[in-house]
Amino acid sequence: MVRMFVALFAGMLFGAGLAVSGMMNPAKVLGFLDVAGDWDPTLAFVMGGALLVTVPAFWGILRRPRPLLASEFDLPTKKTLDVRLLGGAAVFGVGWGLSGFCPGPAVAALVPALAGGLPAVFVFTGAMVSGMFLFGRLSGKPAKTAE
Amino acid sequence: MEDFTPISGLVGGLLLGSATALLLWLNGRLAGISGIVGGLLTPKSGDAGWRVVFVIGILLGVFAWTLLAGGGDLVQIETSLPVLGVAGLLVGFGTRLGSGCTSGHGLCGLSRFSRRSITATLVFFGVAMLTVFLVRHVL
Numbered sequence: 080m081v082r083m084f085v086a087l088f089a090g091m092l093f094g095a096g097l098a099v100s101g102m103m104n105p106a107k108v109l110g111f112l113d114v115a116g117d118w119d120p121t122l123a124f125v126m127g128g129a130l131l132v133t134v135p136a137f138w139g140i141l142r143r144p145r146p147l148l149a150s151e152f153d154l155p156t157k158k159t160l161d162v163r164l165l166g167g168a169a170v171f172g173v174g175w176g177l178s179g180f181c182p183g184p185a186v187a188a189l190v191p192a193l194a195g196g197l198p199a200v201f202v203f204t205g206a207m208v209s210g211m212f213l214f215g216r217l218s219g220k221p222a223k224t225a226e
Numbered sequence: 227m228e229d230f231t232p233i234s235g236l237v238g239g240l241l242l243g244s245a246t247a248l249l250l251w252l253n254g255r256l257a258g259i260s261g262i263v264g265g266l267l268t269p270k271s272g273d274a275g276w277r278v279v280f281v282i283g284i285l286l287g288v289f290a291w292t293l294l295a296g297g298g299d300l301v302q303i304e305t306s307l308p309v310l311g312v313a314g315l316l317v318g319f320g321t322r323l324g325s326g327c328t329s330g331h332g333l334c335g336l337s338r339f340s341r342r343s344i345t346a347t348l349v350f351f352g353v354a355m356l357t358v359f360l361v362r363h364v365l
Contacts, residue, residue: 082252083279085248085249085252086280087279087286088248089248090245090279090282090283090284091287092283093280094283094284094287095290095291096245096287098238098287098288098295100234100238102238103288103300103301105302106302106304107302113358113359114359115359115362115363119229121229121234124232127236128238128239128242129242129246130239130243130333130337132243133243133247133333134337136251137247137250137334137337141338146251146252146253146254147251147252148254149253149255150254151254152254153255153256155256160342163325165324165345167321167323168347169353170316170323171324171327171353172320172349172351173313173316173353173354174314174317174318175313175350175353175354176354176356176361177305177309177316177357177361178305178309179303180310180313180317181329182260182317182328183327186259186281187288189285190288190292191301192301199303200301200303202310202314203317204314206311206313207318208318210314210316210319211264211267212267213315215264218322218323
């Protein structure tokens with residue numbers, strides 16, 4: 080029960096972070112990815128701010144035998160690079176570059192979309208979930224994920 | 227660089243990092259969104275609840291910020307609907323195939339110094355930049 084509350088609170092912080100940072104806005108993300116255009120470095124500051132917390136925090140947390148409220152850390156076990164990793168990252172990169180949306184912002188943007196006037200978000204997020212579903216159907220048993 | 231917003235970017239990043247650290251510290255879970263959402267589509271028993279709750283949390287967090295900041299230009303989309311549909315399929319399929327996205331590989335993976343995540347992050351940033359270059363400056 081407490082873990083559910085933690086998940087809710089962490090989700091709220093995450094959602095607020097996406098909105099505050101501007102990364103929920105595909106135009107802003109594309110502004111970062113467009114290195115040959117009117118470049119907007121904001122995304123690097125978002126990533127930097129996040130890593131400023133997570134790098135030392137993860138170092139400390141993962142030295143502990145277990146998380147505070149669960150029996151073990153649920154971490155990816157695979158260590159080797161393979162075609163699936165590289166191919167998946169490349170396919171994701173094309174979709175990200177075409178749209179400016181990655182999965183977190185695509186979920187977060189449902190809020191302004193529901194508030195009105197953004198059918199495009201439903202198109203993207205619906206297609207994204209379909210793509211995930213398709214992968215689940217094709218692969219049968221998914222590999223342990225990094226995220 | 228008229229759209230550059232370093233302060234709100236940094237503050238938002240600190241929030242994202244805090245959320246990610248909290249979830250790992252307390253629940254032992256990585257805050258990778260493609261994994262959390264994708265895991266809902268092929269659920270194992272007892273594993274779906276926290277994922278649903280986390281996603282609801284994201285929506286509530288955005289909603290709270292929207293109330294504070296007002297509507298405005300929170301989401302600007304210039305891409306056509308057919309392209310968005312194709313892009314969505316690619317993002318959904320690709321993140322599952324590659325076991326992660328900007329949060330899972332980019333944030334969690336880099337923080338664990340995972341070789342797989344560092345490689346994946348370089349690949350998807352590189353390919354995305356190349357895609358934007360082709361769409362905006364070549365085609």
